[in-house]
Structures are given as C-alpha cells and as structure tokens.
Amino acid sequence: xxxxxxxxxxxxxxxPAVAVGVLAACGVFxxxxxxxxxxxxxxxxxxxxxxxxxxxxxxxxxxxxxxxxFAAGPDGLLHARDVExxxxxxxxxxxEALVQRIVDESGTFPEEVQVLDVFVSGRGVAVINFTLDLLxxxxxxxxxxxxxxxxxxxxxxxxxxxIAEVRLLxxxxxxxxxxxxxxxxxxFGRAPERLLADADGGRG
Amino acid sequence: MRRGALRFRPFLLALGxxxxxxxxxxEAAGAVLAAQRSPELWIVDQGDATALAVRRLGGVEMVxxxxxAGALGGTLRPGDSERQAVLWFSGxxxxxxxxxxxxxxxxxxxxxxxxxxxxGGEWFVPLDFVALVLPDLLPGRVRYDDNARTLAVGEGYPxxxxxxxxxxxxxxxxxxxxxxxxxxxxxxxxxxxxxxRTAFVETAFAEExxxxxxxxxxxxxxxxxxxxxxxxxxxxxxxxxxxxxxGALTLNxxxxxxxxxxxxxxxxxxxxxxxxxxxxxxxxxxxRTIAIDPGHGGPNRGAEGQGGVAEKDVALLVALALGAxxxxxxxxxxxxxxxxDRDVALDDRIAAANTARADVLISIHLxxxxxxxxxxSLVYHLTPQAAGRAPAGSxxxxxxxxxxxAPFVPAxxxxxxxxxxxxxxxxxxxxxxxxxPVRVLRGAAMPAVQVELGFVTSRRxxxxxxxxxxxxxxxxxxxxxxxxxxxxxxxLRPTGxxx
Numbered sequence: 001x002x003x004x005x006x007x008x009x010x011x012x013x014x015x016p017a018v019a020v021g022v023l024a025a026c027g028v029f030x031x032x033x034x035x036x037x038x039x040x041x042x043x044x045x046x047x048x049x050x051x052x053x054x055x056x057x058x059x060x061x062x063x064x065x066x067x068x069x070f071a072a073g074p075d076g077l078l079h080a081r082d083v084e085x086x087x088x089x090x091x092x093x094x095x096e097a098l099v100q101r102i103v104d105e106s107g108t109f110p111e112e113v114q115v116l117d118v119f120v121s122g123r124g125v126a127v128i129n130f131t132l133d134l135l136x137x138x139x140x141x142x143x144x145x146x147x148x149x150x151x152x153x154x155x156x157x158x159x160x161x162x163i164a165e166v167r168l169l170x171x172x173x174x175x176x177x178x179x180x181x182x183x184x185x186x187x188f189g190r191a192p193e194r195l196l197a198d199a200d201g202g203r204g
Numbered sequence: 205m206r207r208g209a210l211r212f213r214p215f216l217l218a219l220g221x222x223x224x225x226x227x228x229x230x231e232a233a234g235a236v237l238a239a240q241r242s243p244e245l246w247i248v249d250q251g252d253a254t255a256l257a258v259r260r261l262g263g264v265e266m267v268x269x270x271x272x273a274g275a276l277g278g279t280l281r282p283g284d285s286e287r288q289a290v291l292w293f294s295g296x297x298x299x300x301x302x303x304x305x306x307x308x309x310x311x312x313x314x315x316x317x318x319x320x321x322x323x324g325g326e327w328f329v330p331l332d333f334v335a336l337v338l339p340d341l342l343p344g345r346v347r348y349d350d351n352a353r354t355l356a357v358g359e360g361y362p363x364x365x366x367x368x369x370x371x372x373x374x375x376x377x378x379x380x381x382x383x384x385x386x387x388x389x390x391x392x393x394x395x396x397x398x399x400x401r402t403a404f405v406e407t408a409f410a411e412e413x414x415x416x417x418x419x420x421x422x423x424x425x426x427x428x429x430x431x432x433x434x435x436x437x438x439x440x441x442x443x444x445x446x447x448x449x450x451g452a453l454t455l456n457x458x459x460x461x462x463x464x465x466x467x468x469x470x471x472x473x474x475x476x477x478x479x480x481x482x483x484x485x486x487x488x489x490x491x492r493t494i495a496i497d498p499g500h501g502g503p504n505r506g507a508e509g510q511g512g513v514a515e516k517d518v519a520l521l522v523a524l525a526l527g528a529x530x531x532x533x534x535x536x537x538x539x540x541x542x543x544x545d546r547d548v549a550l551d552d553r554i555a556a557a558n559t560a561r562a563d564v565l566i567s568i569h570l571x572x573x574x575x576x577x578x579x580x581s582l583v584y585h586l587t588p589q590a591a592g593r594a595p596a597g598s599x600x601x602x603x604x605x606x607x608x609x610a611p612f613v614p615a616x617x618x619x620x621x622x623x624x625x626x627x628x629x630x631x632x633x634x635x636x637x638x639x640x641p642v643r644v645l646r647g648a649a650m651p652a653v654q655v656e657l658g659f660v661t662s663r664r665x666x667x668x669x670x671x672x673x674x675x676x677x678x679x680x681x682x683x684x685x686x687x688x689x690x691x692x693x694x695x696l697r698p699t700g701x702x703x
Contacts, residue, residue: 076578107574140515141507141572142584142656146640176550176643179507180500181569181654183643186590194638 063087067098067159070191071106072147077197078154091162092120098159099128099152106151108144110137116172124164125187126156132171140179149182150191157189165189245334246354246403246426247275248361253403253429258353261328264318269300269327272334276342276357280327289320289327293341300327307337351410352426364405366424366433370416377422377455379433381405384451396444398453400431417441418457447492447537491690493537494530495562497644498523499569499654502547507572509660513670515570520545522657523568525679534683551605554647558608564619564689565652566682567644570669571659579662580633583624584654585616590641608649615651618692623655623685630681632658632668651689655682 064084073079083105085097096118103109112133119127138148153166165187168175175184244255245267254275256267269291273280279292283299291298296310302322306315314337318330334355339346348355362385367378379387379398388399411423417440425432435457442460446453498519500506506515523540530536539560541553548556557565571582592607609616620637628634635656645652657678658665668674 072574074575074577076573076575139507139572139574139661141659141661142569142640142642142654143571143573143578143659144507144661147574180504180550181643183590183641183646186641188641192638192640 065094067094067101068155069098069101069105070151070155070158070196071102072108072151073197075197076143076147078147078151078191078195079197090120091160092118094160095120095126095156095163098156102152102155106147106155108148108151110134110139112137120163124162126160126163126166127169128152128166129169129172134168134170135175135178138179140181142181145178145182146191146195148178149184149188150195153188154191154196244353244426245331246352247272247357248354248404249276249357250360251403255428258331259328261321261323265331266318266321266328267331267334269320269329272329272338276338287322289322294343295341298337298341300329302327307333309337309341349404349407351424352404352431354404354426356404361404361406362402364400364407364409364424364431366407366409366412366422368412368414368419368422370414370418373459375414375416375418375457377419377433377435377457378452379455380452382451387453389446389453389455391444394437394441396435396437396455396457398433398435398455399427400433401429402431403429405431418459443543445537445539446531446535448535449492490693491536491563491686493539493560493562494686495539495541495557495560495565495650496523496527497541497553497557497565497567499567499644500547501542501545504547507570507660509570509572509666509669510663511666511670513660513666515572515660516545518570518657518669518675519568521675522678522682525675526566526568526682529679529683530686534687536686550644551647553644557652558647558649562650564686565645565648565650566623566686567642567652567654569654569656571656572661573659574661576661576663579659579665580635581624581627581630581658582635582638582656583620583627584638584640584642584645584656585620585652586613586645587639587641588613590646605647608647609645609652612649612651616645616653619651619686619689620653622689622692623653623682626681626685626688627655627657627678630657630668630674630677632665 063086065087067083067085068080069083070078070080083101085094085101088094088097096115099115099118103113103115110133112131114131114133116129116131117127118129121127138144149168152168156163156166166189167187168184177184243258245258247254247256256271256275258265258267260266269289270280272278273291276293281290281292283289287302289300291300299308300320301307303319305317305319306313307320308314316330316336317332320330320333321328331353335348335350338355339348342357344357345359346355346357363382364385365380367376367380369376369378377398379400381387381400381402385405386399386401388401390397390399407424409424411421413421415421415438417438419435419441420438421436423434423436425434435455437457440459442458444458445456447456448454498516500514500516500519502516504516506519508514520542524543527538527540531538539556539562541556542548553567554565571578586609588610591610591613592604593610617637617639624634624637642654645654658669660666660669
C-alpha cells in the first residue's frame, strides 16, 4: 500500500460512519444481512464492518460465481459481459467485489477513483462511497455521467437480486451531480433502454 | 409644459405688449427648450400629419403663415397695405400687422408673446399663435400639445400613459396605449428609446426625472410622424428586459451587477424554501416569458472537446443568440440565468426561473461521452420518478422544491418534442427526446428541458459546434421549436387560471 493510500485510508476511516449518519437521516439504514447495524459515529462499528468483509472473503477464497458487468462500448452504449467473482456469503461482500470490477473495467470511471466503502441496507439499497476523484476526474457531459452511474447501478441490480437501488456518496457525503448534469441525490436502478446495447438489458 | 417656460410667461406677455422683440432670460430658456424639442411644428388632422419648419427670426421661433394656412385649408391674402395680411378659415378673418405682437380676430384682439414678421415677401408668426389662437379659429376639437409641438384637429387619437417606478434592483417603465399602437424598442448609448408609431397621442406625460442611478430622465419627444419615449440611462444601468401585453409595454431596466435572472426584483428562494405557485398542473396556456439557462460558466467549464472548445462557451453563445431572437423578433420576455462567463449555483438558476414566473425553462448544454462514436443532439426532460409526486388539486399554492417539476412533466415532454423536431434541421444528428434525473430541472415550476446540442467528444459534432455560425443556427432552431410548442398550447384545454 502506498503512503498516499495509507494516509487516505487513515484520514477517512471515520467517513463510513458519517455516511451512515447521512443515510440514516435520509431514511436509509444500512444493515448488513448478518444483523449488525452500524451506528453513526461508532468507530468500532467501522472496524467491525471491515472485519466482516475480510472474514467473508477468507471464508471461501477458492469459489467463484458469475455476474454480468455492463461496460461502455465504443458505440457509447452499455454492453453486457460475463465475469467471475470470488464467492462471498453476504450481499455486501459480493457487491463490494462487483463494484471494484465495474470501476476497474467499465471504462466509465475516472482512473484515480477509489471505492471507500460499500453498504447494503435491509431494504435493498446499496450505498457506494467514492473518493473525491469521482468528481474531480470525471470528464463531464450528461451522457458520460449516465454511463458512469448506470454501468454501476444496472450491473448491481441485474447481478444481485437483493439490490434494488444504488446510491452514490463522495467522501461520505451526498453530492448534487457528478459533473453538473445528473442528479445524484436520487437512487438509480436499471439503465434506460436507450443506454443499453442489448435490448433486453442483459436479461436472458 | 416645462417649468422654465411657465416661470417666464408673465414676463413674456409684458414684453409682447411693448412690441419688443428682445427677450433676454426667456430666450435663454427657450434656447434650451428648443435644443431638446423637434425643429418642426406638426399639424395633425384626422391622422394626416404635416410638418412645418420652425425658424428662428430675431431669436424667436416662428413658422411661415402661408404653410399654416395651407396645412389647415385656410387662405392667406394681402391686407390693406403690404405690412398687413389676412388669414381666412371658415369663420372670421384674422388680421396681422407686421411688427405687432397681436392679431385681430374680427373685432377681438389677441395678444401674442412676439410680433408677426414680414421678411422677403413672406409672413412669419410666432409659435404661440398656433398654440393660443388657432384652436379657437378652427371647427371641431382642436388642441395644441406644446411638448410635442403638435396641433391636433379632430377626435379618436390614442391615449398614451407612462408609469415609472424605481425599485431596489431596477426601474420599471410601463407604456400603455389605448387603443394599442405599435411600440418598438431601440437601444443606444446611454439611452433606451421606445418608438410610438402614431401621428398624435393624448397624454399628460411630458417628462420625468427619476435620477435613481438606473434611469436619469425620461422624455416624450415628437420625432417625425411619431413619438419617442426617450429613457436616458444612468451610470448604474445594466440592461433591460421587456414584457408585452395587449396595449402595454413594460421595460425593466436592471441595475448593473444584478443578475439578469433577478429582473423580477425578487430574490430567488433558497432550496430549503418552498416555492409558491398558483398554476394549473397542465401548465400555462401561453408562453410569454422564457427562461434560458446556459450551462456551467466561469471556472466550471463543463465538457471540453479537442481544441479547447468548452461547453460553457458554446452554451452561452447559443443562449444569448436565442434570447435575442426571442425578444427582438417574437416579443417574448427573456430571462437569462447568466449572461456572462460566470458560474451560477444550480438551485439559483431554478430560483431565477421560478422568480421570473417563466412559462418555460430551457437549459442549454453540450454532451460528452467516453465513446467517440456517441453523437447527436438530445432534448431531456425530467423522469417522473425524479420529479416526485405531483401535488393534488389544481389551485396549488405551496409545493416542496423537490416536487415543483412534477406537475409539469407531461408539458416538459411536449416542449422537448417540439424542440427536438426543430433540431433535426441542424447539421447534427437529432437524437430526439429522452428523460433522465437531470439536476437542473428539479425544482422548476414550469415546463423545463435540458437541450444537449451535440457531443464535444464526437469529431463530427465538434466540427459543427465550433462553427462560428452554429450559435445563430441553433438559436433559430430552438426559437422555432418554442413557437411550435406555443402553438400546441392552443390545442390544450385549460383547466384554470394561471396568473
């Protein structure tokens, strides 16, 4: 881990708790399926959440499972691609792994962006917390913003039945837009048909 | 009547009795007045307007008596001597004596401020003969407007009223005519002029001096066969907005530095505040005010294409061109959320449109994609999901900011379709209409769309977008689309009053 990453991690360790607080105020209560509900401002909760993710990865390191990842194609549409991910016992674990693959491979996210945290509420709302690079590094344009957001939400909603809606945070806070166009305060689900290369949106 | 002339009138009459042509202080005042007034005397008879040249003889403004007779159907004949003349209308003769400051109408003597003059075989009379004596000689209703230097014969002339109100951020000038007459606006250096195209107006307005920093002085001046309401702007003047209704023209002259969007003189409401609306959920039945929002601005450049083409710059050029077309060619009132290279917060843009009670909002942007193949224009409206739930009932007074667009989604879609159909005429592939959770459209309490004119990341689109002629072409296409939408409103059945 680079020194920059170490500094970022230590400096933002409290942010997931802030994010929980923000979302709690919005009526979203992230709660892992294991039953442990992170409380705002609880550093121990943050540590426990991190430990659960690590533990679930350790539990089944060899098993893989399939997922459909929607990435931007040269035609400006989202194309479905089958990928394999390590099998996690929790939706949160699977979501975290899938989100990282989307960020790395969809071609719709700035290169420098990092995923700080992923939470999944009992109501099926996945909350992904990104670094500020998501805003600062984004090229802009409504279409580009749509591809970024919907490559993420469509992939998660299509691949993980427990997830119905995806919300984005930046450094633990709600943000108005990525680059001045798409309203990020709403939750996102399936992509509009006009953005999908495959007419049935990946549903076989 | 100007105050200077009134103050000196008794003095003038006294000098007139003495037969003297010397008028020291009054002449100075008269010289000042003459510099501002028309150099002609107008005679308007049932719409026919005749201009008589006004000459200065011995420091006195005078007109040729033969021209006065000819304009009013009278006859001028020599008198008993070469220093006498007789003017005949339908009634009693009027006798003039050269060098005398009076005329005889039958057996009655009428005093003038200055004497009649005979020069080079021609007779000249002072202007007060036209103002004070002529109206009593002609049949029917005759009156003289000294400010416009016009003698009007007959009835049926339009009435003109001017109302001026100074406000914290602007000065409002309202011009009403009854019956309506054509009113045109011209802007020059330190002035905004309203041309009133009619031969004569009945009016009590002559001039007013607000001197509020935005408007220094307002003057009603005769100019040719019409009038000019000349608004002399002050050092704090920025620009004006206009609003037209039948028989009335309202100019809002904005204080410089005030955002164009605040021309309604009410601060935009904060995002946390609730927008008060009294509109029917269907939308307005006519379009009079159009809010135009050029996206981004200042350090917020938006999307960028090769060669440094920035979304913010093209959006502003198109918005300015569109505003000009809509105002000058179609008489709409236009509100711009920005008219220079500066950024404006998203909610402030919406607040400006809401505050101005715009009938439609058009946000102008350029698109971008990680894929160079993505190209074409697209007109977005807000998705119903992002718009939220529409308030129940039609006479809505308060709506949450986040749901303000909800009642207008169907109208927004119609507006988007009207604009998209006209964008097909541009040399950029027209992508049609789409809906998305577009940030700038939430909170808009009117039909609202975001127009993506093309992709800066597409080589083909970029070549069109960077063409200097593109903003004008795009503006005309969008203006035509707005007119198409406006026409479509006539097919709707209104369900309530909107204002």
